[in-house]
Amino acid sequence: MEVLLDHYVEAVSILLFVIGFNLLLFDKNLIKKIMGLNIMDTGVYLFLASMGYIEGRLAPVFNGVSTNPADYVNPIPAGLVLTGIVVSVSVTAISLALTVRLYKKYHTLNLDEVYRIIREEEKKEEKEERK
């Protein structure tokens, strides 16, 4: 328990990652899947950001206060989080676009339903070919 309290940021980020991962993989609703993707990524970014922060140090922007590098926090994790956010925004955008397309064709957001409709269409095609 004490370990969890000491590392509560890590614990929360792993929890977020697992929640998001489960939603992305096992939920049938496409919008919830995309939400899951974003929650999962948030977990990773929280983990990264918490690693980069050291209490009592300055933001890594040089403004004449101190020339000692040990007074500043590490800027790389923040840079990584920023890059990661850009990536996840573009991935979210393309997933939403794909979802809109799929909804227009099949009028449902349930992925199982979509596959069921496709299978039925394929069976119909086969029957027509036999005739």
Added chain:
Amino acid sequence: MDFVQNFPMLSIILSFISVVICSLVPRKVGRYYTMIVNVIVCAMGVTMIIYTAQHGSFNYSMGHFPAPYDNEIRIGILEAILASLFPIIIMLSILGGMDSLEKDVNEKKERFIYVLLNLVQVAIIAMIYTNDVFTAYVFLEISTLASIGLVMIKDKGHTIAAAMRYMIFNLVGSGLFLIGNVLLYATTGYLSMEYIKVALEALQAAGGHQPIITLTFALITLGLGIKSGLFPFYFWMPDTYGEATTTSSCVVSGIISKGYIILLFKYMYRTFGLDLIVSTHMPTILFVLGVLGMIFGSFSAISQKKLNKMVAFSSAAQIGYIYMGLGMGGYGLVAAIFQVICHAIMKPLLFVSSASLIKTAHGKEDFVSLRGVGRKNVVAGVTFTIGALSMVGFPVFAGFVMKFLFVEASVAPTLPKWQMILAVVALVVSTLLNTLYYIRTVMTIFRPKANNERSTRAWPPFSATLSMAGFALLNFAIGTSTAFVDVLEQGLHLLG
């Protein structure tokens, strides 16, 4: 520094600029422009092969700071070979898919496929050259986005559903890969592959860090495995490859899935180091999953009723070979990297020629309608046969060398007995199954018509002929060249 050392960087930048240019120019200009860029990038890759053969491998710094702070790319002979081969495969895929593009894709949208193909080229070359784990992640996501676009560009219901399934698997894989990379950074404090390796070795020597090393490598391997179609995560494969337009299925199956595997090679050799990998027991798991993929992939391919889906499902078995080689270690790694190249050439050849055969059969994909089409469309029939023979492992084609290398790797004395037996059994069973369904297909397409009618010849368009001939020639060249395997082996050693 020689000027030539800028070429890898220039090839990435040239492809990036081409992405923008292709989104602005008309489709026909974009098409030929993309092919010219492919050739230029290939030429730069060939220059790098010659340069690295003379001067050895080198690191190219992208900024002004010394190594651990900087983003670097690393150029060795293996990377140069891959970076010169993949653009040519993209070019031949464009040529081969040209006439189906007009049928499958809206004329107004056709130029976007060239945007996406350039993006694939950027991503693949950056993934091959990169020396930085976070750059690897960014370009992995770029290639994911580009490949989803390539699949969904044929705007049919089935294709969009296939793209959706492909995307979900890919995102799961990317998530695992990202958290693996972040853990790697958290434990070592570096992003540069070489520095991570040194730090991990120190941690291993200090003791007590085995769980985190195992977890990190497992997450990265699992992520890349899901993305490239490792057993049991290959069920997106037949829909994705089978439903997309020809160019897309060639590029997605031939190149993009290979990009992830090459990244895995880089992690094994450069980031973790082969000794550390063995201590995580992941190779054994990869070996077993690879063997299962070889056998179950072939069974799934046999049960398909449509030609395109059968060709698509056989990819699952071929990817299984690669993972079996990765799991065996030693000479198995050489066999695996050879199979990466071999499959990148064989699969587009099969897709292009089967698309041409299907066109001759008036768009029918089932085997009954395909009876005798090889007699009408002789060119595609012959090239499909070449691809099929190569898959089966007929001498003088690349597939034969691949199977030979795997046999050689599986009888190596360093391998445990059970792995040796399992590998040989899997090779024999999978070759038999391959023979069963490919030779069955070849016999179907060359079967004479019952009523002795003289079939009229149907010639594929010049572009498709050129593409099929190109792929077949590459296949033959790799299958007959004896030095190629030695160069690959040498390149792999230099990777570490």
